[in-house]
Amino acid sequence: MIATFDVHFVTYNEHFVTQHDLLRELAIRESNSKGIEHRKRVILEINENKIHEWLTEENELSIRAKLLSISTDETFSSSWPSMQAPEVEVLLLNFQTGKYSLPEFIEGMNKLKVLVLYNYGFVPAEVSNFPLLGSLSNLKRIRLEKVSIPSLFLTSMKWRKLEKMSLVMCNIGQAFNKSTNKISDAFPKLVDLTIDYCNDLEELPTGFCDLVLLRKLSITNCHKLLALPEEMGNLLDLEVLRLNSCIELTVLPGSIGGLHKLQILDLSDCFGVKELPEQIGQLHNLRKLYMIECSGCELPSSVMNLFNLKEVIGDEETAESWRHFKPCLPSLTIRVHKEINLNWLR
Incomplete structure (x- = not known):
């Protein structure tokens, strides 16, 4: 079964299709049927800053999942637990806040190939810690939704293996119109x-x-x-x-x-x-x-x-x-x- 990561919408010929909650719950139940250390897909929901007990029981949690999805609500304080996820290839971060800080543990995801940042709030969010993405040398696909993309998107990072980029409902003027760096240098494989x-x-x-x-x-x-x-x-x-x-x-x-x-x-x-x-x-x-x-x-x-x-x-x-x-x-x-x-x- 393919794990889904949030109630989400897609467009087809300008018509919107909403995923049914039942499919999402079924995917989460399937994902959570095994111990955290053995799961191929880990789907976390953090509401009102209530961190899962198994995230706080150990000083530094190590997971072996290939897919990691973390959803947080508007009350999340961006105080991330310590975690190692070196095997993750797909990371989905779903959030609802005007300002969002990328988790520090991204820096250790050397096998990450796909990154999705989905803001389900009403306005584009300001995302901090963007330079952390510069360490993702194997990243091939990125999708940013409702994000204000900072100017350092070009200036401080080289997306050497990135092949596909999707920018949806984003503020992109600061990133591309004001940067003095060459877009082709930042995305040589796009x-x-x-x-x-x-x-x-x-x-x-x-x-x-x-x-x-x-x-x-x-x-x-x-x-x-x-x-x-x-x-x-x-x-x-x-x-x-x-x-x-x-x-x-x-x-x-x-x-x-x-x-x-x-x-x-x-x-x-x-x-x-x-x-x-x-x-x-x-x-x-x-x-x-x-x-x-x-x-x-x-x-x-x-x-x-x-x-x-x-x-x-x-x-x-x-x-x-x-x-x-x-x-x-x-x-x-x-x-x-x-x-x-x-x-x-x-």
């Missing part, structure tokens, strides 16, 4: 970047375009994003570009035509984009294009050169615009997106 609901992102920093190994870039629901840098064409390995629901974005840079490996492009709900650049026709490997709610976007004649385009998904008006080019693109399927009716859930 291949997958997700930025979702980050409301202080007004312009994508040019430094992101130096992440030459990047294959997937998803910037979604960033409602204040106004522009993308012309240097976007430097991302020569990019295969997936999602710009869903960036409602203030008005233009795509012409350099997008240089993304010759791009296979999936999602422009859905980008209401401000009134036309595609002429260079869009240079995307000869483009397979799938999402243009839902893009009825006001004009198509250049160069789209006739998208010979490998297999599917366009859009609203009725967008689909009609594409039908004019169907004789030149015999392999193209034009699909009209229909909203999913969730009234039955009420």
Whole structure:
């Protein structure tokens, strides 16, 4: 059984799905069926600063778990018990406070590959002890949710093996816009970047375009994003570009035509984009294009050169615009997106 770590929500086509409490309780019960020293998954809940007895019985607890999940409430004082967890590969820290201090024992997690910080409070939290993460030499994936990312996110750490980074509902301007360090130096191995609901992102920093190994870039629901840098064409390995629901974005840079490996492009709900650049026709490997709610976007004649385009998904008006080019693109399927009716859930 896969242990879940908190009641949480995920998005799919802008609809929210909530995990049932019963699944969570079942996972916790399964995890706690063995002695703490023998568990492969350890799931802790600390409420009102009430530390588990077995955490205070020993001067320094050592656990062998591969997955460690710690949830704390808004009253937690950040007074962490002494602990050693050298075998942990996945660490999930769920908290609800405006200020949160990372536990010191993270520094000894030499095998850690996945780190998730999930703040289930209402506003992004200030996280201290961030430099501790600099010791995680094997970290490959990180997900930060509702966190104010400090400037030292770039200046004091090198994420040498990090491959995937997800920033959700975070304040990221201080970390990327004000730093003088190169983003490519901090993330030399990054291949997958997700930025979702980050409301202080007004312009994508040019430094992101130096992440030459990047294959997937998803910037979604960033409602204040106004522009993308012309240097976007430097991302020569990019295969997936999602710009869903960036409602203030008005233009795509012409350099997008240089993304010759791009296979999936999602422009859905980008209401401000009134036309595609002429260079869009240079995307000869483009397979799938999402243009839902893009009825006001004009198509250049160069789209006739998208010979490998297999599917366009859009609203009725967008689909009609594409039908004019169907004789030149015999392999193209034009699909009209229909909203999913969730009234039955009420």
